[in-house]
Amino acid sequence: MFINFWYVAGRAEEFTETPLKRRMLGQDFVLFRDADGVARVLANTCTHRGGSLAGGKVKGRCIECPYHGWQFDGDGHCRRIPSLGPDAKIPARTRVDAYPTDERYGLVFAFLGDLPEAERPPIMPIAEYGPDGPLPGWAATIQDFEWDFDYRRSIENGIDPAHNEYVHPTHGFSGENPDYRMPAPKLEHSEWGTGFWACRLAPALAEEKMRAASGRDEPAVIEAGTGHEGVSSVWTFIHPTPEMHIHQYLYETPIDASHTHLYLVNLRNFLTDPADDERVMxxxxxxxxxxxxxxxxxxxxxxxxxxxxxxxxxxxxPIAAYRRRLKEWEARGWRIDVDAVERNRKRVAYAIPCPARRRQKGWVLDPVPLMPGDPAASAGQPETAADSA
Known part of the structure; x- marks a missing residue:
């Protein structure tokens, strides 16, 4: 798992005046919406005696710990320690880690890391969305799933061009096409991701109304593309016909090393009546x-x-290219040392370091231990598919 990326903390409607505990990157966070309507994400551990902030209450712009009433604002500063009295000067070291948030696409993203704003990787953008929702001619649905697998395995599956033939009967022919082959795709690289486009033979759409919208009942060659953006986001574009487009954006948030929360934003430019949302989902x-x-x-x-x-x-x-990116980000010192965290789990309460740690010293909670970085590292990167073959 890696710090210094944007992760979906939850759906926008989950952020209310009732605090919610959520686990991400193996650590607990508290989610809430303050009196100004701003979605907030803080480390869940109170710096006093380790209370769970999510068990407390939202008081105006603050979250109140249920153990001794300490209050922390959305930026992590402690604003009230009841036992010290109303006129007490609050020590700066009492602060908790607070994370930048960005509310878009019906989701709330949290930047879980300490990079300054100018250096942060971007959120995977959805071009079919405007400030008020999907652009004209597009309809959107949002689904989320919690499943017990390593998010990296899931990302690799999403960018695997060959699995459709066997895993998805509605996308391939289950190995019954004697002419099937899947050559190495031509990869396109960006600063934070890798993707590709390809044409492949696909069956007619399985769902009756969607099949009718496509205008075809027979197999046809379709255009599709996919790729990853950053460590845990995947885009997939499927064009069953030149005019019929399905654009999917999958944001995966590691709960821990073997559990993942997936958020799927699906855009379509056909069957755009909300009455068709359920069949699409x-x-x-x-x-x-x-x-x-x-x-x-x-x-x-x-x-x-x-x-x-x-x-x-x-x-x-594509999988080899993704693994090379993971090695690059590990070399930057962004990978969490999961084994060290687990060894100390019962003795140490860690926090994902927030950007304020770059500006301010003296924190109660230790930052999660990270794997040692090596900016010069190049040897030992995963071999290419051609090397392995």
Whole structure:
């Protein structure tokens, strides 16, 4: 798991005046909406005696700890310590980590890391969204799932061009097409991601109304593209016909090393009546569940540290490219030392370091231990699919 990326903390409607505890990156956070309507995300551990802030109450712009009534504002500063009296000067060291938030697409993203604003990786954008919602001609649905797998395995599955033929009967022919082959795709690289486009033979759409909207009942060659943005976001564009577009944006938030919360924003430019949302979401869940069932049985459970114990072929080049990116971000010192966290779990309350730690010294909670970075590292990166083949 990595710090210094934006992660979905929850749906916008989950942020209310009732605090909510949420686990991300192996740590607990408190989510709430303050009196100004701003979505807030703070480390959940009170710096006094370790109380759970999520068990407390929202008091105006602050969250109040249920243990001794200490209050923290949305920026993490302690504003009230009742036992010291109303005129007490609050020591700066009492603050908790507070994280930048960005509310868009019906979701609230939290930047879980300490980078200053100018250096942060971007949130994967949704071009079909405007400030007031989906652009004209588009309809959107949002679904979320909590499943028991390593998010990296899920990202790799999302950018795997060959799995559709066997995992999704509605997307491929279950190996019955004698002419099937999936060559290495031509990858396109950006600063924070890698993707590709390809054409493939696909069956007619399974759902009756969607099939009618496509205007075809027979298999046809369709255009589709996919790629990852950052450490845990995937875009997938499927064009069943030149005019019929399905654009999906999947934001994955690691709960811990082996559990993941997935948020799927699905855009479509057909069947845009809200009455069709349920049929679209049903199909999405069917496909997502097919992926889940395969991922739950992968071994090892976590994505391997290198490719030497997996035999890659050309179609696996997107996965090899993603793993090379992971090594780059690890070299920057952004990877959490999960084993160290687990060893100290009963003795140490950690926090994901927030940007304020770059400006202010003296914090009660220790930051999560990180794997040692090596900016010069290049040797030992995962081999390409061609190397493995």
């Amino acid at each position: 049903y199909r999405n869940e069917v496909v997502a569940t097919q992926d889940r069932d395969v991922l739950l049985d992968l071994r090892p459970v976590e994505t391997p540290e290198d490719n030497h114990h997996e035999f890659f072929v050309g179609a696996d080049e």
